Amino acid sequence: MVEPLQGLTNRAIIYSAPGESLETAVVSLPVQQPAEGEVLVKLYYSGVCHTDVSFCMNALPGLQVPTPKGQIGGHEGVGTVIAHGPGVTSPPIGSHVGIKYVADACLTCDNCIEGAEASCLNLKISGYLTPGTFQQYCIATARYVTPIPDNLDLAAAAPLMCGGVTVYTALRKAGLRPGDWVAIFGAGGGLGHLGIQYAKAMGGRVIALDVGSKKDFCFSQAADEFIDVTQFDVDEDVAAKIKLLSNGGVRTSLQCTSSSKAYTQAFSSLCFRGTLVCIGVPQNPLSFAPNLSAMVGQELRIISAKTGNRVDVKECLSLAARGFIKCHYQIRKMNELTNVFKDMQAGLIEGRVILDLEGV
Numbered sequence: 001m002v003e004p005l006q007g008l009t010n011r012a013i014i015y016s017a018p019g020e021s022l023e024t025a026v027v028s029l030p031v032q033q034p035a036e037g038e039v040l041v042k043l044y045y046s047g048v049c050h051t052d053v054s055f056c057m058n059a060l061p062g063l064q065v066p067t068p069k070g071q072i073g074g075h076e077g078v079g080t081v082i083a084h085g086p087g088v089t090s091p092p093i094g095s096h097v098g099i100k101y102v103a104d105a106c107l108t109c110d111n112c113i114e115g116a117e118a119s120c121l122n123l124k125i126s127g128y129l130t131p132g133t134f135q136q137y138c139i140a141t142a143r144y145v146t147p148i149p150d151n152l153d154l155a156a157a158a159p160l161m162c163g164g165v166t167v168y169t170a171l172r173k174a175g176l177r178p179g180d181w182v183a184i185f186g187a188g189g190g191l192g193h194l195g196i197q198y199a200k201a202m203g204g205r206v207i208a209l210d211v212g213s214k215k216d217f218c219f220s221q222a223a224d225e226f227i228d229v230t231q232f233d234v235d236e237d238v239a240a241k242i243k244l245l246s247n248g249g250v251r252t253s254l255q256c257t258s259s260s261k262a263y264t265q266a267f268s269s270l271c272f273r274g275t276l277v278c279i280g281v282p283q284n285p286l287s288f289a290p291n292l293s294a295m296v297g298q299e300l301r302i303i304s305a306k307t308g309n310r311v312d313v314k315e316c317l318s319l320a321a322r323g324f325i326k327c328h329y330q331i332r333k334m335n336e337l338t339n340v341f342k343d344m345q346a347g348l349i350e351g352r353v354i355l356d357l358e359g360v
C-alpha cells in the first residue's frame, strides 16, 4: 500500500465527460509516493497538443479502450524531480526533466528493440489510461523521463516533448537534405511552427500552408513561402502552387493537420522521390486515395512519424539548447483548458498553448 505524501496537495485537470464534451474540471488529489522504478516530478508547465483534444473526445481511430471519465490528460510536461522511489538513483533530485507522450516503454519487446518505443507492445501513454501532465505532481518511470538541458527556457521546452520531437523525427525519417523544399501543412500550429524551425535548422527551404490569418506568424518563424489554403477550392490547385514555388515539387511534405484534404494536397505536391510524412490523425482515412501510378512512376514514398524515441528527443532538445529552436507559446491557466481545446478546434492558436500549472 503506497502512502500519500504528507502536506502536499495535487491540483489536476480531469476530463469530466470524455467522448461527449470537452468539459474539464480542476480537482485536488493526494500526492502519492513514487514506487519502485518511479520518480515524483513537480511539474511547472504542460503543453497542450491537439492529440489531447482527440483523447478527450475519443476521436483517435483505433483506441482500444475509451478514455475513462476522470482521466488526467497531457503529455508535454516539464518539472523537477522531487522524490525517488525505492532503488532509484537517477535522474537526481532537483534536476529538470520532461514527461513525454510515451509514459513508459518496456525496452525489451521487438518494437522497442527496433527503437520504436512509441509502438512498444507494452506501451503506456501519458494522458490516456496513465495520469498525464495536466497536474502539479506526476509519478513517472525514472528510466523514461528526459533530462532537460540547463540553458533551455522550461516553458519552451515542454512542447518539444511531443510536438518538437515528432516533427524533428519526421524530417529525419524523410531524409531531408540541405536545400530541399519542405511543405508543412498546419504550419501555424503547435507541430507546424516547430516543423518550420527544425526544417530550416536542418538546411531545408519551407513552404508553410495554413489559414490566411497565420501568414505573418509563419513568416516570423522563418518560412520562405506561405500559401493560404482557404483560397483554393481544388486540391490540385494547391499542389500546382507548391510546384510553382518549389520549381517542380517538394522533396518532403509534413502533414500536421487532421484534414483529409490536406493529405491529398500534401501527396500531390511531391517531386520525384518525394516523401509524404503522415503526422496528423486523419478525420476520414478512406477519403485519401493516393495516385498509385504517380507513386510508382515518380518513386514516391508515404511514411509516418509517431512521436520519437529517447535518442530523437535528445537530439531535438540539443538543437533547441543551441538556440536553433524557440517554441512560440502563450501561457494559460489550468482552469482554461476547455477553452484552449475549443480554440484549438477552431484553429485560433498560433504556436502552442502552455498551461502554467502553478496558477489555477
Ligand SMILES: NC(=O)c1ccc[n+]([C@@H]2O[C@H](COP(=O)([O-])OP(=O)(O)OC[C@H]3O[C@@H](n4cnc5c(N)ncnc54)[C@H](O)[C@@H]3O)[C@@H](O)[C@H]2O)c1
Pocket (backbone or CB within 6 Å): 048, 049, 050, 051, 054, 162, 163, 166, 185, 186, 187, 188, 189, 190, 191, 192, 209, 210, 211, 214, 229, 256, 257, 258, 259, 261, 262, 278, 279, 280, 281, 305, 306, 307, 344, 345, 347, 348, 349, 351
Ligand atoms: N504523429 C504524432 O506522433 C503526432 C504527435 C502530435 C500531434 N499529432 C497530430 O498532429 C496534428 C497537429 O497537432 P497540433 O498540436 O500541431 O495541432 P494545432 O491545432 O496546434 O495545429 C493545427 C494547425 O493546422 C491548421 N489547419 C487546419 N486545417 C488545415 C488545412 N486543411 N490545411 C492547412 N492547415 C490546416 C490549423 O489552422 C492549425 O494552425 C493533430 O492531428 C495531432 O493529433 C500527431
Ligand SMILES: [Zn+2]
Pocket (backbone or CB within 6 Å): 049, 050, 051, 052, 075, 101, 162, 163
Ligand atoms: Zn502530442
Ligand SMILES: [Zn+2]
Pocket (backbone or CB within 6 Å): 105, 106, 107, 108, 109, 110, 111, 112, 113, 119, 120, 121, 122, 123
Ligand atoms: Zn516495448
